[in-house]
Amino acid sequence: MSSLQNVPCPFCGLGCDDLMLHARGAAFTVVSGACPRSLAGFARAFDKPDARVRGQPASTASALAEAVTVLGGARQPIFTGLATDVAGVRSVLALARQCDGMLDHLHGAGGLQGVLALQSSGGMTTTLAEVRNRADLVILVGSSGEDVAPRFRERVLSHPRHEHAGTSPRRVFVLGPQGLPADADSDPAVEWRHLACTAADLPYAVGALRCLVDGRSLDPRAGENLPMDGLGALAARIPEASYGAIVWGGELIPGGHGDLLLEAIQTLLQDLNAESRWGGLAIGGGEGGATMEEACTWNTGYAGRIRFRSGEAIYEPRLLDAARMLERGEADCMVWVGGLEGDHSPPAPDVPSIVLAPPDVPLGREPEVYLPVGIPGIDHSGTGVRCDHVVSLPLRQLRKDGPPPASQMLDRINEGLGGRGVSAC
Ligand code: SF4
Known part of the structure; x- marks a missing residue:
């Protein structure tokens, strides 16, 4: 059985390039660096x-x-x-x-959201490597990361930061309807917290967070459906972060209004960059x-x-x-x-x-x-x-x-x- 080392994977936007494959006739088994998508993708074989x-x-x-x-x-x-x-x-x-x-x-609908937001409010972006090596606080909006790119947690969130970027667990706040990983409580590399809200409420949650960060008061009725305690805890962590990232993935709000949410995120990023270093990252692109x-x-x-x-x-x-x-x-x-x-x-x-x-x-x-x-x-x-x-x-x-x-x-x-x-x- 022949082995192939350091194979790049084409099946999602994460672009892992560390896979080891075994050939089985015309198909391949991923024996290292596997995820459900790559296992299924490399197992495909067909006659001409x-x-x-x-x-x-x-x-x-x-x-x-x-x-x-x-x-x-x-x-x-x-x-x-x-x-x-x-x-x-x-x-x-x-x-x-x-x-x-x-x-x-x-x-096209998901990609459009980011482009329209960039056109209207500009964008402050970061890269997978920057988030992995430097980010000590990550806000995942509308995605657990793994639902879009299955190895995002392994390759980025749970990966140790550069030594000079600190060794404390990375703080990750997941905002939206998706849950935390099943073993989140026992993850030594990441301190997880879930801020639950519906996809439709995501723009309001980001707006409320911006109010809290700015120290502005919020009409209590505006926060009725929002995880205000969790957003307050997140706002308290933000000044402690030396490098923060807001990460999102996929079509955030079905129905074509995701660009408004991304505008809210980009505006928040601009505010946060006044005091510290923050960047935005979309993990779609699959x-x-x-x-x-x-x-x-x-x-x-x-x-x-x-x-x-x-x-x-x-x-x-x-x-x-x-x-x-x-x-x-x-x-x-x-x-x-x-x-x-x-x-x-x-x-x-x-x-x-x-x-x-x-x-x-x-x-x-x-x-x-x-x-x-x-x-x-x-x-x-x-x-x-x-x-x-x-x-x-x-x-x-x-x-x-x-x-x-x-x-x-x-x-x-x-x-x-x-x-x-x-x-x-
Ligand atoms: S996360 Fe999985 S599907 Fe995506 S590039 Fe990596 S191995 Fe391939």
């Missing part, structure tokens, strides 16, 4: 499947030709999923530019979300949710919601670009669709064109971006003879439409 056109096996060439016909006939195609590596994002941008397409990542945001920004100036018109990128963050647009018939073709979609499946829209996904991804409806693509970091090498947006993770090819990268298929469709594929440049 055929492409399909309307459910019938087809050669790759004829499926690509049909994809060119379908996409060439669309006026408002939307590219979604976008769970791919940097090369895949570059290729999908080139193709969308060629056919006046629209783009929205499968976690399913290639951070990769999409970064590569899209390098290439267009926008982090996502754009449409192309005559080669120009137009930023429409609230309008370009792929799920809503497909439901309302505001797009006339869907292109799903996957590889890292994990448990997420392509929608089954009433419009023609082209799906690029690994063979084991369940499809709700047989698309007009199905093209098998590989998993970045297993079937082919590539680059992913970590959730703190400061590290690009080189992904390795671990097995041969799997399906091709999404970027290769996208480039060939682009060439069929008269454009120029990125990888051919």
Whole structure:
């Protein structure tokens, strides 16, 4: 049995690069550095499947030709999923530019929250390494950390700080409906405290904390549903902290108002930085979300949710919601670009669709064109971006003879439409 050391993991935004794998035929067992997502992800193996056109096996060439016909006939195609590596994002941008397409990542709503908050109130950010090495007080908002990135506690919160940053247990306040880890009471590295409130009350809780930190009085009615005792205890700890971090993850408030919560968090961070060092960190970015945001920004100036018109990128963050647009018939073709979609499946829209996904991804409806693509970091090498947006993770090819990268298929469709594929440049 062959072993692979220090393998980077592509399956969430934490970007762990310390995994040890054992090969079992075409699949892999994670024997060190495992979490539920990596165990499931590296265990995936499939035969080399055929492409399909309307459910019938087809050669790759004829499926690509049909994809060119379908996409060439669309006026408002939307590219979604976008769970791919940097090369895949570059290729999908080139193709969308060629056919006046629209783009929205499968976690577009969550990513949008952070971008909108940054636009309106600015942002003070930190990195995973800074939180791990320096933060003696961490406020987790709307997430336990592990629900978004399973090894966040092990790799960051429970990891010893740099010696000069102190050796006392790290204080972690978890604000929101999610509970504490089952063994929180016996964790020697972290002093946990849960401040329970609903997701809808999170903005009010952050606002109340800001009042307490500023020493302003709060109307008692405003705190009726809030954990005021716990918020008071947290406010008392804040002046003692030498380095603090506020961490959040995922789509904080379903329904599209998470940007208001993030604005409240960023405003609080600005206040706290007047006296001490504080930073904010989003630990989302899974399913290639951070990769999409970064590569899209390098290439267009926008982090996502754009449409192309005559080669120009137009930023429409609230309008370009792929799920809503497909439901309302505001797009006339869907292109799903996957590889890292994990448990997420392509929608089954009433419009023609082209799906690029690994063979084991369940499809709700047989698309007009199905093209098998590989998993970045297993079937082919590539680059992913970590959730703190400061590290690009080189992904390795671990097995041969799997399906091709999404970027290769996208480039060939682009060439069929008269454009120029990125990888051919
Ligand atoms: S926490 Fe994320 S990056 Fe780390 S091993 Fe698990 S899925 Fe992979």
